[in-house]
Amino acid sequence: MKFIISTTLMLLSLISFSQEQEVYKLSLEDAIERALDSSYVAVNAKRDQLKALKQKWETTADGLPQISAGIDYEYNPKLIVTPLPGEIVGGEPGTIVPVTFGTEQNMRATATLNQLIFDGSYIVALKAAKTFLEYSKNANDKTRLEVRQSAINAYANALLVESSVEVLKQNEMTVKENLDETQRTFEEGLAEQEEVEQLQITYQQISNSLRNSQRNLDLSKQTLSMVLGIPVDAKLVLTDNLENLAMKQLADFDLIEQQLEVEENIDYKIANNLVKQRQLEWQLEKSKFLPTLTAFANYGTTTFGNEFVFLDSSQQWFQFSTVGVSLNIPIFSSLKRAKRSQRAEIALMQAETDLKESVEQIKLEFNQAKSDYNFALENYQTAQANLDLAERIERKNITKYKEGLSTSFELRQAQLQLYNAQNSYLESMLQLINSKTSLETILNSPNISN
Structure with missing residues (x-):
């Protein structure tokens, strides 16, 4: 009983204190x-x-310089067939031979830098x-x-x-x-x-x-x-x-x-x-x-194959890079x-x-x-x-x-x-x-x- 009374008094005092804080x-x-x-x-x-x-x-x-990066992965279940003259691939002259180019799987990693010049x-x-x-x-x-x-x-x-x-x-x-x-x-x-x-x-x-x-x-x-x-x-x-x-x-x-x-x-x-x-x-x-003038630079690496082996350490990667400028000149916009x-x-x-x-x-x-x-x-x-x-x-x-x-x-x-x-x-x-x-x-x- 004493515990209940003391607890009640404590709660009442806390309520009173919280109310005083709002004055x-x-x-x-x-x-x-x-x-x-x-x-x-x-x-x-x-x-x-x-x-x-x-x-x-x-x-x-x-x-200011804008840098972006991307990774692209491609899977080609059906490669595109390209018709070629037969004599190019060792066939009969005057015939058309269907040829497929590329591999079933490709991966590319690229980093791009763009800089506004003017x-x-x-x-x-x-x-x-x-x-x-x-x-x-x-x-x-x-x-x-x-x-x-x-x-x-x-x-x-x-x-x-x-x-x-x-x-x-x-x-x-x-x-x-x-x-x-x-x-x-x-x-x-x-x-x-x-x-x-x-x-x-x-x-x-x-x-x-x-x-x-x-x-x-x-x-x-x-x-x-x-x-x-x-x-x-x-x-x-x-x-x-x-x-x-x-x-x-x-x-x-x-x-x-x-x-x-x-x-x-x-x-x-x-x-x-x-x-x-x-x-x-x-x-x-x-x-x-x-006109507007911008500069850009790309650097990347690519690899390919008919199976997904791109994470193997022995897989060969081929690097590439591009540097250039782009000039855009407005000429006519129909007023x-x-x-x-x-x-x-x-x-x-x-x-x-x-x-x-x-x-x-x-x-x-x-x-x-x-x-x-x-x-x-x-x-x-x-x-x-x-x-x-x-x-x-x-x-x-x-x-x-x-x-x-x-x-x-x-x-x-x-x-x-x-x-x-x-x-x-x-x-x-x-x-x-x-x-x-x-x-x-x-x-x-x-x-x-x-």
């Missing part, structure tokens, strides 16, 4: 760092960049591989910027819901106190039933909102877990505070004054990469008008190469137009993001001032209600005004954080290097 205490910076390192999107983006590096070496290898498309391919590697790096940087933005948005949203739960709890407690006090006053005959019912409506609405916010808090943390690349059933403890994060956004005055450098924007870099790729594709098509080159040139012009459009789009997005950030700053300050006013109005109405100088309807209106001010204040902080993040993303200002 993640994260500040916003911790969340960003984890997302950049472990999120599903960021991990695959790193792999895409690694694939591009392998592809660059793959392209380079095409111009190929215009190979030179272009080397440049294209380098450009593609640059593109994959920029694509990875763009992904990391987006992952950072998603992590900030998800973290701030979870803090918003968390703060909303705390505010609703406080509001519920305040309304419950007013409701209980009004209920006692009603029972003493000093208040009307309508006053109790007004407060009951307010209390029920707040209670419903609180329960819904508590459910949303779990969902918002699960969403954050997905963004960070950790199990959604893990427990998250957010160590930052929404109000403190909002205050940090106010302190960054340099961001408002920072000017846009289009060349530093990640979307511009990617669009410019596309132009370079189209240029190289055009060069590739033009390079197909040039196929010319049209492909023209099509590639049109694609290049399209990419250049897309680049110009990207520049203007980036400028527009920057102006919009800057305007949104300025509005978020103003809205935050207004919401903060409105909240202070709404809190004072509610406190005055509670005092007046207790003193019998106002009705429960007037108190309810003041409370609803306070709740709206509280929601607006929380939303303004989230808007401030998210708008600043969007502006930073366009400016490519955060440090998201690997």
